[in-house]
Amino acid sequence: MTDSHRWFHRFAVRGVAWRRYLDFGVTNVPFYLRPVMIFFWTIFFFFFAAPARRAILSNLRVVLPGSSPLLNLGRAWLTLYNFAWTIADAADHKLGKTEFAYEVEGAEFLEQLAAAQGAVLLTAHMGNYDLGAALFAQRYQRNIRMVRAPEADAQTARHLDESLERAGAGAVKVAYNTSSMALPLELLNAIRQGEIVSIQGDRAVAHVSQRAACLFGEEVKLPDGPFMLAFVSQAPIYPLFIVRTSFHHYKIITRPPIHCLRSERDREGVMEEAMRNWSRTLESVIAANWSQWFSLVPIFPER
């Protein structure tokens, strides 16, 4: 790739230039002008990020069956608007140490997770998972190992890693979900040492262990790594989501833990039941918060 091509690549939708510009924005735009700025930038990206827009539309068609295609365009814009807010808030926390207020749904499960000696935190590309992980690690003084899908752009990946580690004051370590065999062993060791491993379980990336599950009546591929880890380590899986409710306000949604206990049944049966349980949880949270499901790639099979 030539230098000029590489330079241009920074301005691709997932390029690092926009992330750096976001950092510029949160340190230079007064808080009361951010709604206006985010509104206009969302219009820009709504047209510029066509693959993401199409992916949101295709997901919405399944999540909200029978919905009007025209109305879904508005919903896709709203989803991108919420996405812009969440990444702006995460950058704001990192650079401006801004305070955020939150409420908790399922507080008893959050306390259990904070006290757990090794656990899997299963979440989705929903709401502000980056901010949530950093703040959870800070508040409960726990180390989190966050597994993410690899970023398309290496510089963006580096920028995100640095942001997360900075926001979490070093307590959040990022690992990438690749086909490498070393990662599962590393995660298993981390759980056995009492750490919390956070994984996004709403979409399987290529070359990563996955199996069929049912979501909104459609067959989708979900990663089975979290369940495998839980089965081998006998650690509980805590479904957790953090959604934006209003300006600088968030809601942490924690659901009852999913256990993959060794029992008389075979491993496959245990895993399948756990995945069914997870799919039901995911469905209920997405249905209630569809405008904050930031799965910017199509999840469901094309019709």
Add this chain to the structure above:
Amino acid sequence: MNDPAPGQIGYAFALPRLAARLAGHKVRRAEFSRWEAYGLGILVFGMSCVFGARLFLPFVRPMALQVLVLFLLPFAIWLAFLILYYLNFLVIGVLRRLGLYSVLTNNPFQHVVIMALTSGIAFSFLGDECAWVKPLGVFWLGLLSLNLLSILLEKLRHEL
């Protein structure tokens, strides 16, 4: 992230803090209010758009073109704000190098510049003949004065 106690609210500006205190609420300085964020943002941006429209529309004659200008104006104002942030950023860079500005973010300086510019726009509205533009200027200057007065009262309250 903070877990505010029930009933505790946060405002960034002194005026709503004072109003909330007078209403008997426990209040502190924090950017928690959507009314402040969206309300003030729309007011500042809206006044800039009105100013732009009053400035440029007299030069546009055909009605269709006026509608087009009105449609494009918010985008132009948005771009103008982006340029303003960048110019302020350059000035702040110089001030930092001279040791005259050391705040963590550039937001406080940007805030002062935007408030000054918006107040300038409000002053220009005072001389406008349009029935609703003048009250808009009066409204802004009234809000600004009340907020400055609230800052003073907060300071006195802390000293007493």
